[in-house]
Amino acid sequence: MPSPTSNPPNDGHERRAAQVQAMFGSIAHRYDLLNSLMSVCMHHRWRAALVRGLRLRPGMRVLDVCAGTGDVAFAAGRSEPGLQAVVGCDFCIDMLEIATAKQAAHSCAVTWVAADALALPFRSATFDACAVAFGIRNVIRPADGFAEMARVTRPGGVVGCLEFGTPRGRFAAALVRMYENMALPALGGLLSRRAAYTYLPESIGRFSSREDVMEMMRASGLAEVRVTDLALGAVNLFTGVRR
Numbered sequence: 038m039p040s041p042t043s044n045p046p047n048d049g050h051e052r053r054a055a056q057v058q059a060m061f062g063s064i065a066h067r068y069d070l071l072n073s074l075m076s077v078c079m080h081h082r083w084r085a086a087l088v089r090g091l092r093l094r095p096g097m098r099v100l101d102v103c104a105g106t107g108d109v110a111f112a113a114g115r116s117e118p119g120l121q122a123v124v125g126c127d128f129c130i131d132m133l134e135i136a137t138a139k140q141a142a143h144s145c146a147v148t149w150v151a152a153d154a155l156a157l158p159f160r161s162a163t164f165d166a167c168a169v170a171f172g173i174r175n176v177i178r179p180a181d182g183f184a185e186m187a188r189v190t191r192p193g194g195v196v197g198c199l200e201f202g203t204p205r206g207r208f209a210a211a212l213v214r215m216y217e218n219m220a221l222p223a224l225g226g227l228l229s230r231r232a233a234y235t236y237l238p239e240s241i242g243r244f245s246s247r248e249d250v251m252e253m254m255r256a257s258g259l260a261e262v263r264v265t266d267l268a269l270g271a272v273n274l275f276t277g278v279r280r
């Protein structure tokens with residue numbers, strides 16, 4: 038597997054990116070199991086909603102950024118068997134190795150590429166659709182991550198993003214915060230590395246609001262930017278169309 042490309046500005050990016058890579062590397066073997074347990078298997082539905090939002094048609098080329106263990110790429114291939122190409126990229130080799138190992142159980146062939154979301158190794162307008170699920174929050178400069186996704190998507194193509202968010206209602210927000218801050222680290226600590234699952238609520242808390250994400254998407258060259266709340270708003274689905 039090729040090494041991740043990296044030529045972003047040297048503003049501490051490499052050190053912080055290395056920490057994120059190492060963290061995901063340390064939980065890669067338990068990632069799918071914990072995803073299912075922590076989301077009570079809802080994560081499949083959320084990814085299916087993301088894939089529907091991409092409006093895939095036969096002959097299209099699709100990119101899954103921050104692909105991790107590959108479930109968005111596989112869901113895309115399942116939903117539209119006539120795709121011309123499905124590419125999944127991530128900068129954590131351990132996650133991509135799990136994705137590669139899962140390939141045999143899926144009918145669609147995915148090309149896995151080790152790459153940084155901030156320096157995607159593709160020419161502009163290569164893809165008809167581009168997705169990122171639960172990844173943009175971890176990218177050191179998310180606005181630049183969206184700009185890269187928009188760059189590699191052709192005009193008229195859809196960029197879709199699934200990310201954790203904060204429910205609009207106060208009661209639901211308090212309930213979700215309690216779950217994220219208490220139950221997730223406890224479950225993560227039982228089955229994997231607790232530190233990685235304390236990072237999860239921290240990174241969700243630090244991440245931008247719905248409005249800020251939509252603004253980042255518009256600024257990156259996307260039009261018709263929309264957000265849909267899933268799971269009471271604890272998960273947000275964003276879509277935009279490349280201008």
Ligand SMILES: C[S@@+](CC[C@H](N)C(=O)[O-])C[C@H]1O[C@@H](n2cnc3c(N)ncnc32)[C@H](O)[C@@H]1O
Nearest residue numbers: 061103104105127128129132153154170172175
């Ligand atoms: C929470 S996982 C999500 C994986 C997958 N998309 C899913 O839906 O399960 C986040 C992934 O983003 C990747 N990631 C974070 N920052 C990245 C970057 N700058 N470039 C490429 N991958 C990155 C991590 O390695 C990790 O695999």
